[in-house]
Each structure stands twice: as C-alpha cells, then as structure tokens.
Amino acid sequence: MSDKRIGAEAVAEKGWLKAHRWLILRRLTQIGILALFLLGPLAGIWIVKGNLNYSYTLDFLPLTDPFVALQAALAGHLPETLGAIGLAIVVAFYLLLGGRVYCSWVCPVNMVTDAAGWLRGRLGIKGSAHIARATRYWMLGMVLLGSALTGVVLWELINPVSMLHRGLIFGIGAAWTVVLAVFLFDLFVMSRGWCGHLCPVGAFYSLLGRWSPVRVAAPARQACNDCMDCFEVCPEPQVIRPALKGEGQGVGPVILAANCTNCGRCIDVCSKDVFAFGLRFNNPVSTVPQAPPAADRSANI
Amino acid sequence: MKASTPKSNAARRQFLFDSARMACGVGLLGLGLGLYAKQSKALPALALRPPGALPEDDFLGACIRCGLCVRDCPYDTLALAKPETPVATGTPYFTARKIPCEMCEDIPCIKACPTGALDHGLTDINQAKMGVAVLIDHETCLNFLGLRCDVCYRVCPVIDKAITLDIQSNQRTGRHAMFLPTVHSEHCTGCGKCEQACVLQEAAIRVLPPALAKGELGAHYQLGWEEQKKAGHSLIDESKMLDLPDRMPEGTKLPGHYDPASGMTAPARDLPANESLAIPSLPPGLGGKP
Numbered sequence: 001m002s003d004k005r006i007g008a009e010a011v012a013e014k015g016w017l018k019a020h021r022w023l024i025l026r027r028l029t030q031i032g033i034l035a036l037f038l039l040g041p042l043a044g045i046w047i048v049k050g051n052l053n054y055s056y057t058l059d060f061l062p063l064t065d066p067f068v069a070l071q072a073a074l075a076g077h078l079p080e081t082l083g084a085i086g087l088a089i090v091v092a093f094y095l096l097l098g099g100r101v102y103c104s105w106v107c108p109v110n111m112v113t114d115a116a117g118w119l120r121g122r123l124g125i126k127g128s129a130h131i132a133r134a135t136r137y138w139m140l141g142m143v144l145l146g147s148a149l150t151g152v153v154l155w156e157l158i159n160p161v162s163m164l165h166r167g168l169i170f171g172i173g174a175a176w177t178v179v180l181a182v183f184l185f186d187l188f189v190m191s192r193g194w195c196g197h198l199c200p201v202g203a204f205y206s207l208l209g210r211w212s213p214v215r216v217a218a219p220a221r222q223a224c225n226d227c228m229d230c231f232e233v234c235p236e237p238q239v240i241r242p243a244l245k246g247e248g249q250g251v252g253p254v255i256l257a258a259n260c261t262n263c264g265r266c267i268d269v270c271s272k273d274v275f276a277f278g279l280r281f282n283n284p285v286s287t288v289p290q291a292p293p294a295a296d297r298s299a300n301i
Numbered sequence: 302m303k304a305s306t307p308k309s310n311a312a313r314r315q316f317l318f319d320s321a322r323m324a325c326g327v328g329l330l331g332l333g334l335g336l337y338a339k340q341s342k343a344l345p346a347l348a349l350r351p352p353g354a355l356p357e358d359d360f361l362g363a364c365i366r367c368g369l370c371v372r373d374c375p376y377d378t379l380a381l382a383k384p385e386t387p388v389a390t391g392t393p394y395f396t397a398r399k400i401p402c403e404m405c406e407d408i409p410c411i412k413a414c415p416t417g418a419l420d421h422g423l424t425d426i427n428q429a430k431m432g433v434a435v436l437i438d439h440e441t442c443l444n445f446l447g448l449r450c451d452v453c454y455r456v457c458p459v460i461d462k463a464i465t466l467d468i469q470s471n472q473r474t475g476r477h478a479m480f481l482p483t484v485h486s487e488h489c490t491g492c493g494k495c496e497q498a499c500v501l502q503e504a505a506i507r508v509l510p511p512a513l514a515k516g517e518l519g520a521h522y523q524l525g526w527e528e529q530k531k532a533g534h535s536l537i538d539e540s541k542m543l544d545l546p547d548r549m550p551e552g553t554k555l556p557g558h559y560d561p562a563s564g565m566t567a568p569a570r571d572l573p574a575n576e577s578l579a580i581p582s583l584p585p586g587l588g589g590k591p
Contacts, residue, residue, distance in 0.1 A: 051368055079415055080417060162366060
C-alpha cells in the first residue's frame, strides 16, 4: 500500500467535495450519457437511439462518431444526410472543447481503466511494461490504412469502446471478456496502458482537438509546492510539465499538449489551486505577478 | 552524411530502431486484424442482412454498427451481432427461422440507416433481395410426400409469384396429385416467412444468400425459345434441323413422348398425321411452320 494517498493534502486543505469536484462532474456526465442511452431499452423511454458510433436523439439530433465515419470513408462509403449532419456537429464540438474530452467525459472504457489505475495505486503495483505513448498513433495509422486496404471498418471488429457501449445497450454477449482484458491489462501489465498508449480512438480524438481553445492551465504555477499529486493522478502526466514548470523556458501556463483529456483531476488534487480551466489564447509567457518581460532568450510563443 | 557527429548518428540509429520496432509490432497486429476482417466477410448462410443491405463485401465498409435499424424495426426482427456471433461484431442480421422480416411498406430500417449500408434507393420492399428461398429438402417436405401442407406457399407475402404450387401426378400412389412448392427467385425477397412457418422440426425450405441459392448461366447462353420470341421467327433454318434419338434410359416408357428419330411420331400423340409428315424433324414447341 502506498504510504500517501494522492490528493490527501487537497482534501485536507479544500474539503473532500472540492477536491473531487471535476471527478464527480465527470462521472455524472459519463453515467448520465450512458443512462440516456439505456433509458430506451431498459425503461422504454426513447430519448436516444443507437450508440456512440451514431445516435439519434428525440428524432431530431443526429450524432456521428468521426473516427468510425473516417474508417467507413476510407473503405469507400460516405454517410447519408443525417449521418453527415451528425458528423459535422460532433467534429465542431470536439474542435472547440478538446478532442480527448471524448475519452474522459464520454467514453465508457474510461471508467474501466480509471478503476484499474486506481486499484493499481491501492495495491501498490509498481512494475509496468514499457512502450512509447506514441504507439497509439501507429495504431491509428494501421487502422486507417487497414480500413482502406480491406474495405472494412476495421477497428470496429475489436474496438473495446464500442463493444462495451453497444454491449450495455444491445446485449453484452462475450464483450465483457474484452472489457475485462483491458482492465487486467491496465492493472497488471501496463500502467495507463490502454487509454494512454494503445487506443487509436483516443489518438484520433487527440488530433481532432489539437487546436481546441478550451484547455486546462496552471495560471498559479508560482504557488506549486512540488507535491507531485497532479503528476500522480494525471492519466497523461507528460502533458503537465511544460505548462507547470515552463516559467524558466518562457513556456506559458496553458497545457497545449493534444493528449490532455481535460479531465480536470489536476485541478481537484492540487491543494494550492494551481490549475484551472481556461482558454489557450490566455497564455502569457510568465505568470509571475508584475514580473519584468520575459528574459530576452527568445520566448517561444 | 559528412557532417554527422557520432551523437547524431546514435540518435538516428535509435530513431530508426524505434520506428522499426513500432512498425513491426503494430504491423503484426494489423496483419492479424486484416486477416480477421477477411474472415468476417464470410457471412453464415442462415444469417440474413436487413432489406437493401449492400453486398457483404461493401456492407462491412459502410455499416457503422449503430443499431438504428434494429431500433426502428417494429418486429424485433433485427439484432446486432455479439463478439461470439459468427457475424461481424455489431452488424445487424436476422435469422429467418426465428423472426422473419415482415416486409414493412415504409421500410423503417432503411430510413434509419445513417450510412448507405442499407441502400436508401430501395423504396419498394417487394424489390428487396435479402436472400432467396430454396426448397432445400425434397425428401422431407410434406408436399413432396404427397400431403397438402402448403404452409410456405400460404404465408408467402408474394404468394403465387414468389412461391407457386406446381401440380404433378403422384407416381407413388398412381392416383393422386402432388402440389410442389416452387420458388421463383425474381419475385422472392428473402423475407424468410416460409422458412419460419415450415412445420417440420428442421425447415425444408430455407432462405439462402442469393449467391448461394442461384446458379448462373454463362453470358454466352441463349435460350432459343426466348430469342425466337424476340426475333419473331426461329434464328435457324428449321428445315435443315436434324433430330437425334432422345436416348431415354433403358426400360423407360413415357406415353405420348414425341421422338420421331426413334419412331415415336405425331400420330402416337394424336397429332394430325400431315403435320408429322410435313416436318418430321421438328419437335412440338418450336412451333415453326413448314
């Protein structure tokens, strides 16, 4: 067991609720979206039909998953009118809010891998297979190339995300074994393995939200006391360093890395309230109050 | 190359090794996935796609596995394949023997499809080709046994077009008729109601994918009687036609059989004698005039 719980300081300082605010909001969103999908088959209340690949809400709002649509397009098939409208809506949404918002706020597998990550911490499992986080982009390339070559929407053959989501709504069958495999993989084989290293869906969404304006930033980075809780809790810790520790290098406080999932856990667990949601444009080189202009060593804006 | 320092050389080597590692690892996975994709195109014969579904090869590239067709099917006919189903995961299918397609006139499943996986150009359900019914077992079909079951014929939504009863004499009893259900593929939509309704423990009539159910004449085949109809006259010089003996199996007797080359001529079939004399080589049915 680890001697110190992540975010203990924040809980002591800010209270449990404030130290879990974004986590609670995120879980409510994830479960809420799932509940909307389940309301039809379970209670006969048809608000949303379909699944995350394509859904139709109140016979009015179509939503299409752009990654699936892209695979179909490469396989030679373009969507019909409603599918295309849904595609435009979803693309616009993630262009604005950050692509990997899908991962942390919508995707049902996030709850599985977060659970694995949490349990990994509680059990004090240290060892982890090591492969580069960029592997997911190779996976993405493989899936897109493969879709074009085989003429099949390739990733959908084995995608644990749609297997879980579709399974919950339409009947899970043996899909639970795939979900369990992802859980165990993250727990015993590789820390943050699936979502953080391999999943091509997340890789696609990270590229989609590459230039999204809504970002987590560290405007109060001067107050950082190096407790490391944000690094510990972050599913993509590599994205934090430039923003949090970049003062000396003339790097602004906004987390610009495409793989930040905007989950907001760093905001929760920081006892010094270093982090906050903000816009990418509000990214001054220096966050030192009334600091002189950044050193003449070419600021990289 | 000349400017490269040992350090940049090492970095380049590392980069190349890392890239090779990724390409090989992910490529291996991709190979497996690609072969699995190839396998997944082999739809089991008894799994039928919804009306308007593209050919299987295209369908797996167009269907995004959303299940909207399943949701808008009023009869719960359609289901999405689970990972353990031998149908590509997440794609819609139905099993005729369990719940057949009721052939809704407005075809809600097609309307619900956000991609072209179900062809939006199909607006008349009678033109659907989900499969073709085949009376696959003549040994157990009750009508072939001489009974009047007729259930497949009666439940057919395209009755008297897609399935007709072909009346033949019952050779076994020598005094009864047999009403043989006969499928006409140009009218059969493959809805599967016949298969579902078949009273046998295992259906004698089954809906199969058209590619499995149908033979195909080569493009070079011409049907003489069709060509004759089109042209208004026979395409060959009938007076020079040579008739060969029919070579019936030994011991076979077919009363009224017309086979002038074997001496079975028109009088035997009660045709006017002058006809057989005028054109002794012309079998009836070709209808040519001397």
